[in-house]
Amino acid sequence: MxxxxxxxxxxxxxxxxxxxxxxxxxxxxxxxxxxxxxxxxxxxxxxxxxxxxxxxxxxxxxxxxxxxxxxxxxxxxxxxxxxxxxxxxxxxxxxxxxxxxxxxxxxxxxxxxKAEVSIVVRDLIRDYDPDDQDKKSIQDAWDYVQERLTCCGWTGPQNWTENEILLNKSLTSYPCSCFNGSVNVLHNSGFCDTATNKTVSVADWPVYTKGCMSSVQSWLQDNxxxxxxxxxxxxxxxxxxxxxxxxxxxxxxxxxxxxxxx
CATH class of the missing domain: 1.20.1440 (de novo design (two linked rop proteins))
Structure with missing residues (x-):
């Protein structure tokens, strides 16, 4: 036995x-x-x-x-x-x-x-530069996140107002990966120009109004x-x-x- x-x-x-x-x-x-x-x-x-x-x-x-x-x-x-x-x-x-x-x-x-993640993403948005090849992989990854999760910025599209390139353009451009139109833009990375050359606000951008933080949190809760x-x-x-x-x-x-x- x-x-x-x-x-x-x-x-x-x-x-x-x-x-x-x-x-x-x-x-x-x-x-x-x-x-x-x-x-x-x-x-x-x-x-x-x-x-x-x-x-x-x-x-x-x-x-x-x-x-x-x-x-x-x-x-x-x-x-x-x-x-x-x-x-x-x-x-x-x-x-x-x-x-x-x-x-x-x-x-x-x-x-x-949560605070560390917020700092990392906001620093990425602030320093985002489509011409910077050294950061291209990480910037493409963030563009992918915004496009797939249909969101813009971390807490909202207003985070992009801290980007130096957009500030120098008087906010007449916006991140292409945030575009919320029914017709796809030609590219989903870098910056796209608005229809006007005058100074505009974030409210005039054709972008998603939801921040990616809520989308990430929803994904975590769902899983x-x-x-x-x-x-x-x-x-x-x-x-x-x-x-x-x-x-x-x-x-x-x-x-x-x-x-x-x-």
Whole structure:
């Protein structure tokens, strides 16, 4: 009976660690994607925000460690190596505690993170220059965000009044990616001219009146259930792995003593 229980535990622990290895690969890939992405809102933040870069490196590190743990767990389960299983349980516990701490930190620092994102985007809008090739990738990413989310600026199109180029043109131009007409403009980046050469106000621009901040927040709220579900699923998987590893360690111990001749 004990031998059958040991085999079943080994089987489930092996499958669990295989899943854990794949999960680590996904986390690592997500961290790499944050660093190399050049076509979404992530690229806007990671180019200017040190916090997001640090977070990406942390994800890469956690993903690599998770993959290593999955590998050690598989080896320990198949070969019944208690030392590896003990190391695996310890590392799994430390990662679980680190995840809880990170979640609490993000929760209590959410206002500071929101303020940092606002500063990054407003600085980008203020320094936006279609002729600056060094910032072309990040500016194209922001144009993509405004076009896809049908928004303009961070809190609203008035943020663009801080742009030096538009001020020098007396606001007779506007960001093309903000255009809200039914007919597409020829290009969705850079600045487009209004129909008048006189000084105008933002209210005269044919642009979206909604800021991108509300659109981003709406996206986060719409996907909050998915995000929480994934986090909860990962935590459950980790707890299950600890339970299986502890159970296997106990069964290995009993099997060793049951094999001693009487």
């Amino acid at each position: 004990g031998s059958d229980c040991l085999k079943v535990t080994k089987y489930f622990l092996f499958l669990f660690n295989l899943l854990f290895f794949i999960l680590g690969a996904v986390i690592l890939g997500f961290g790499v994607w944050i660093l190399v992405d050049r076509s979404s809102f992530i690229s806007v933040l990671q180019t200017s925000s040190e916090s997001l870069k640090v977070g990406a490196y942390i994800l890469i590190g956690v993903g690599a460690v998770t993959m290593l743990m999955g590998f050690l767990g598989c080896v320990g389960a198949v070969n019944e190596v208690r030392c590896l299983l003990g190391l695996y349980i310890t590392c799994l516990l430390l990662i679980l505690l680190a995840q809880v701490a990170a979640g609490l930190l993000i929760y209590f620092q959410r206002d500071a993170l 909050l259930g998915i995000i929480l579900g994934v986090c909860t699923g990962v935590a459950v998987i980790e707890l299950l792995g600890m339970v299986l590893a502890i159970s296997l360690c106990k069964n290995i111990h009993r099997e060793e003593y049951s094999k001693v001749p009487k």
